[in-house]
Amino acid sequence: MVEEVMSQINRSATHIRATILANKRVGQYHQIVFGIGDLVKSCRSGNFVAISVGGDSSRMILRRAFAISRVSESASFGGTMELIAAPHGSGSKWLCSQSEGSEVDIVLPLGTAFGIPTTPVNALLVGGGYGSAPLFGLAEVLKGRGCKVDMLLGASTGAKIYAPMEGKRSVNSLKIYTEDGTMGELGRVTDPIKVLIEEKSVDVIYSCGPMGMLRAISELTANTDVVHQCAVEEAMACGIGICMTCVLPVKGEDGQISMLRSCIDGPVMDGSQVQWHLVGQVPEGHL
Amino acid sequence: MSDFDFSTTLGNAYFNTPIFTASGCASSGKELAQFFPLKDIGAVVTKSIMNKPRYGRPTPRMAETPSGMLNSIGLQGPGIEAFLANDIPWLVEQNSRIIISIAGETIEEYATLARKVRSVSGISAIEVNISCPNVENRGLVFACDPEASRRVIDGVRRTIGGELPIIAKLSPDVTNLPEIAKGVVESGADALALINTVLGMVINLDTMRPHLGGKTGGLSGPAIKPVAVRAIYQVHAVLPQIPILGMGGVVSGRDALELILAGASGVSVGTASFGNPHAAIDIQNELRELLITKGFPSLKAAVGYAHREAQL
Numbered sequence: 001m002v003e004e005v006m007s008q009i010n011r012s013a014t015h016i017r018a019t020i021l022a023n024k025r026v027g028q029y030h031q032i033v034f035g036i037g038d039l040v041k042s043c044r045s046g047n048f049v050a051i052s053v054g055g056d057s058s059r060m061i062l063r064r065a066f067a068i069s070r071v072s073e074s075a076s077f078g079g080t081m082e083l084i085a086a087p088h089g090s091g092s093k094w095l096c097s098q099s100e101g102s103e104v105d106i107v108l109p110l111g112t113a114f115g116i117p118t119t120p121v122n123a124l125l126v127g128g129g130y131g132s133a134p135l136f137g138l139a140e141v142l143k144g145r146g147c148k149v150d151m152l153l154g155a156s157t158g159a160k161i162y163a164p165m166e167g168k169r170s171v172n173s174l175k176i177y178t179e180d181g182t183m184g185e186l187g188r189v190t191d192p193i194k195v196l197i198e199e200k201s202v203d204v205i206y207s208c209g210p211m212g213m214l215r216a217i218s219e220l221t222a223n224t225d226v227v228h229q230c231a232v233e234e235a236m237a238c239g240i241g242i243c244m245t246c247v248l249p250v251k252g253e254d255g256q257i258s259m260l261r262s263c264i265d266g267p268v269m270d271g272s273q274v275q276w277h278l279v280g281q282v283p284e285g286h287l
Numbered sequence: 288m289s290d291f292d293f294s295t296t297l298g299n300a301y302f303n304t305p306i307f308t309a310s311g312c313a314s315s316g317k318e319l320a321q322f323f324p325l326k327d328i329g330a331v332v333t334k335s336i337m338n339k340p341r342y343g344r345p346t347p348r349m350a351e352t353p354s355g356m357l358n359s360i361g362l363q364g365p366g367i368e369a370f371l372a373n374d375i376p377w378l379v380e381q382n383s384r385i386i387i388s389i390a391g392e393t394i395e396e397y398a399t400l401a402r403k404v405r406s407v408s409g410i411s412a413i414e415v416n417i418s419c420p421n422v423e424n425r426g427l428v429f430a431c432d433p434e435a436s437r438r439v440i441d442g443v444r445r446t447i448g449g450e451l452p453i454i455a456k457l458s459p460d461v462t463n464l465p466e467i468a469k470g471v472v473e474s475g476a477d478a479l480a481l482i483n484t485v486l487g488m489v490i491n492l493d494t495m496r497p498h499l500g501g502k503t504g505g506l507s508g509p510a511i512k513p514v515a516v517r518a519i520y521q522v523h524a525v526l527p528q529i530p531i532l533g534m535g536g537v538v539s540g541r542d543a544l545e546l547i548l549a550g551a552s553g554v555s556v557g558t559a560s561f562g563n564p565h566a567a568i569d570i571q572n573e574l575r576e577l578l579i580t581k582g583f584p585s586l587k588a589a590v591g592y593a594h595r596e597a598q599l
Contacts, residue, residue: 010321015564052562059354061508061538061562107564237349237356238561241318244311244334244360245349259342259363264318280500282342 009264010240012042013110017103021077023096028159029130030085030096031069034104040071040079044113045138046231046268049083050239052105053091062237064091067208067267068109070137081108084133084162110239112268114138114206114229120146121203124196125171126189126217127153128209129160134231136167138206148172150202154189154213158182190216197224204229207271211279218271228271234262249275249283257283292585293575295329295552297530298452298477300411302329302384302553305586306543306571309534309557310335310388310414310456310480311360313567315374319560320381323568329553330384333374335416337389338396340366344421345500350489355508355536356558357487359501361421362390367403379409386454388414391439392422394429398442405447413451414532415443415476418458418483420505430458430483433467437474444475454532456480459511459518465525478530480555481518485511507558512536516549523550523591538566540573547574547586548593 022033036043050063069082087096098104114134117123123142125135132153139149149170154177155161161176161183168174176184177191190213196202197220207217208231221228236246240263247259248266251273260266275283295305308319310332316325325331343363350357364370367389378385387404391397397415404413417439418430429435440455447453455476461467468479484505491498515535523531533551537543538559546554554574559566583589 009317013321013564015322060351061354061558062351062356063562105563235347235349237351237358237558238564240564242312242314243349243358243561244314244343244363245346245358247343247346247348247363280345280347282345 010110013107013240014039015105015107018106020098020100020102020104021080023098023100026084026162026164028086029162030087031164032083032085032095034081034083034106035077035079036071036081036108037079039108040073040081043068043071043081043109045134045141046112046114047109048111048239048267049081049106049108050110051095053094060091063107063239064095065236065239065263067134067231068137069133070140084130086130107239111263112266114231114268116141116145117147117204120148122148122201123150124193124202124205125149125151126193126205126207126209126213127151127162128189128213129155130162131209131231132162134208135206136164136170139167139170143170151175152177152189152192154178154209156180158184189213190220193217193220197221197226202226207231211276214271214274215276218274218276222272229268230271230274231267232262232269232274233267236263239263249278251275291575291579292587295586297412297454297532297553300452302411304329304571305547305553306567306574307386307532307553307555308332308560308567309555310416312557312560315370316378316381316383319564319567322564325378325381325383328567328571330386330411331378332386332414332555333370333378333388334364335362335388335390335414335419336364336367336370336400337362337391338367338399340364340369347498347500350498350504352487352489352506352508353510355506355510356561357489357499357504357506358484359421359499359504361501362419367400371403371407375407375409384411385409386412386414388416388456390416390419394435394438394442397439398446401443401446405451410451412454412478413443413447414454414456414480415440416456416483418456420458420460420484420486420503421501428458430456430467431461433470436467437470440471440474440476452477454478454480456483458483459514460486464518465521468522468526468529472526472529478532479522480532480534481522481551482511482515482535485514507536509536509538512542512545516545519546519549519551520593524594527591527594537570538562540570540577543570543574544577544589547589548591550591550594552587552590
């Protein structure tokens with residue numbers, strides 16, 4: 001490796017074939033564990049991976065992006081990485097159907113990571129659907145730094161909540177909200193946030209889930225001292241910054257709005273900088 | 288194997304190897320440099336740059352299709368000044384060969400861009416993209432109009448002088464591609480890039496409206512490879528002396544060889560890099576092996592080989 005040739009972009013990204021060590025159904029989702037060896041050392045909470053799906057003769061030519069749920073190291077398996085996949089589209093269905101022992105083509109780790117505070121803070125982790133996946137790994141890191149970690153999970157219905165038993169140990173509190181009341185409290189995951197901010201019981205919000213949820217949290221934290229780090233999700237073709245499809249309008253320090261790639265300038269972004277009202281539009285004054 | 292001559296030329300520009308990135312599929316190179324040294328492939332063709340910064344089209348910008356994808360980026364970019372100041376010096380440092388791709392909304396904009404590129408050192412050639420399908424006004428796709436195509440290339444040639452090779456990037460979405468190709472060559476193009484994406488559309492069954500923010504998009508990937516082979520074959524048949532940089536759905540060395548046999552002197556890898564960041568270097572290695580296995584003494588010996596007379 002020639003260090004000086006490398007640019008900062010994708011600086012930890014490695015293209016490997018990884019073996020599936022475990023693949024089990026958890027409610028509506030699949031929890032899939034891969035052996036990735038020493039690469040666990042460069043994976044951070046918030047990073048994602050891009051997986052080739054469908055096999056060599058597939059008509060699906062694009063990789064699928066998955067947030068890293070957590071990484072760990074053990075004597076028996078070495079470095080392992082866990083992903084949570086929802087078998088919705090044909091690509092994720094293919095991945096969920098892969099048995100233990102099969103090899104998968106992966107590029108990892110990709111994208112930005114959640115910023116970890118240097119001093120203990122009150123952290124609120126908010127997940128929508130299986131957007132909760134990367135939050136449990138993050139919770140462990142934050143707890144390790146002495147943070148108070150509260151978690152709110154929400155979904156349209158109870159079956160779409162992803163909250164593994166072992167994950168619950170890494171948070172101080174966990175509250176669940178469903179829109180149909182089939183699990184936890186009836187309502188939206190964003191409902192309690194306003195009061196928590198007013199009570200000054202939260203310093204940093206980490207969020208991952210649908211864009212509507214991320215936008216709602218950004219509106220609640222606007223004009224407050226609460227920092228909002230959100231992991232965005234926008235359709236991407238490459239995951240490595242070359243296709244320019246996954247862009248979001250983001251205001252820079254100079255006040256200028258740029259269309260930033262959610263794969264290399266994200267997925268973790270400062271929620272207060274994302275111009276949510278312009279998503280799906282082109283800022284005025286330019287083509 | 289060491290005797291095998293893998294080099295190619297486009298106009299007076301020499302390249303050690305014949306595999307390039309495709310414009311718009313490698314940004315300006317930094318993103319791919321983590322995966323292989325950029326100097327190991329023929330050249331990096333940078334994303335088509337316009338004179339002013341540009342936001343491009345609204346999202347969604349992408350839809351996967353069977354063996355392909357639609358994109359609707361709309362030439363997002365930082366503008367030529369920032370591009371030349373920030374991206375080109377880095378590429379030069381990598382010892383990468385560089386082809387700058389330019390796109391304009393008017394004939395004057397192309398000439399302006401050519402003037403700014405002319406003074407840059409370390410550039411092997413200029414690609415004049417007159418065929419981006421993702422512009423607001425379909426009438427602005429110069430490559431669909433023989434006269435407009437000629438005038439753009441003529442303007443760039445007059446501005447840039449005789450040194451830097453001009454590669455005109457054409458669209459397959461035309462009635463008579465050989466005529467348009469002849470026109471731009473007469474106006475001063477040294478080489479042709481074939482093909483740009485094919486205009487397409489996907490309807491979203493949830494919203495029951497066009498899926499892409501820009502409604503239409505450019506189809507790329509293996510789905511369009513036969514269109515590329517046809518276009519290259521047709522143009523090479525009427526302009527056998529004009530080098531063609533072929534592209535369209537190449538994902539393997541075999542695909543690259545097909546384009547070369549049809550008449551391409553070099554092959555660009557685009558959409559394949561989205562699925563495999565090592566695609567360009569992998570394809571280049573496969574192609575070298577394949578040419579040697581088939582008994583070709585050089586890459587050049589294979590260019591247009593599919594056109595030879597039938598042997599009885």
